[in-house]
Amino acid sequence: MNTFLKALITNSPNQLITYAEYMGAALYHPEFGYYMKNKQKIGREGDFITTSNISDLYGRMMAKWFSHICEKFHLSPVFCEVGAGNGRFARAFLQEWKESIQTPIKYIIVESSPYHHKLQQELLGADFSFFQVESLNEVGAFEGMVFSNELFDALPVHVIEKQNGVLYEIMIGIREDELYEQMVPLTNSDIQFFLQESQIELKEKQRIEVPLALKEMVRDFSRTLTKGMVVTVDYGYTNEEWMHPGRSKGSLRGYYQHQQVDDVLQHPGEMDITTHIQFDYLIQIGQQEDLDLLTKHRQDEFLLKVGILKELENHYDPNPFSEVSKRNRAIRSLIMPSGMSSFFHVVIQQKGLQFNANDIFAE
Secondary structure, three states, X not given: OHXXXXXXXXXXXXXXXXXHHHHHHHHHOOOOOHHHOOOOOEOOOOOEOOHHHOOOHHHHHHHHHHHHHHHHHOOOOEEEEEOOOOOHHHHXXXXXXXXXXXXXXXXXXXXXOHHHHHHHXXXXXXXOOOEEEOOHHHOOOEEEEEEEEOOHHHOOOEEEEEEOOEEEEEEEEEEOOEEEEEEEXXXXXXXXXXXXXXXXXXXXXOEEEEOHHHHHHHHHHHHHEEEEEEEEEEOXXXXXXXXXXXXXXXXXXXXXXXXXXXXXXXXXXXXEEEOXXXXXXXXXXXXXXXXXXXXXXXXXXXXXHOOHHHHOOOOOOOOOOOHHHXXXXXXXXXXXXXXXXXXXXXXXXXXXXXXXXXXXXXX
């Protein structure tokens, strides 16, 4: 990876690359990229953990909720998961569908990582029917639901900063085999348009990530979905929250062996790189692409609305290692205000439908 980055930078104009180019290489290079390599990334042996790896309840609850949506509103049971990781969410979802719903379903996994393709096949292949593709371009137009969990936070972003009233883009160079940042006056018209479109005005010495790739991803969702819902689960901030003084340095972070790393230029290709997404921009671009906002909830609130408390076993089991006790602890961890779910939001958008927020949850 270091050799590739050195050549990429050396052959670039002014021998500098954008953060988006750096992240694109560090995360998605076909051979050296973090997500593309044959290396465990999720769970105790990896670098980070997701909600679906805490318990299968997350995937099971989503299956029950999707079944409710399909039945109540006569929506085709086609579920497209974009960025399925190790496949644990898909397995929990399909297991619940097989056990309690038992109607035909088409489950599509969009996954660019060959390593994760293999893990998904190993975990799902013997028991469930599903389709794997590398990109949304391979998915024909369909009616149903597009779902993603911690997808947008891993898209490459540009980084800008305001100094002495002037906007700069943060570029990356290499000197004596060490990566470093360099500010250059902002000239990228797409970034300038983003600032106008999102109505974000940086304060002095504020740094922020610019998610140009988000717009294209949302467009792809809308082009693929003829009718149905887009459900995005991720962590992020509203425009107002971005202006908090504590976020003046932006949100770009690395995760390496479950440790947060502030300098994302470390361990290229060996470390997850992530950023908080811009919810207002996600919603705004969605509306431009015929994806109307239906509702936005914290993940713990969403799980309560879809009935997770009905899964809680009320009887006491003195054995803390029993399946009942483990399941109850998992439920509590998913809905506790201080738990992992409180950091995530569920954004639900609709296309070609006329739902309201109360329609989509069971009474």
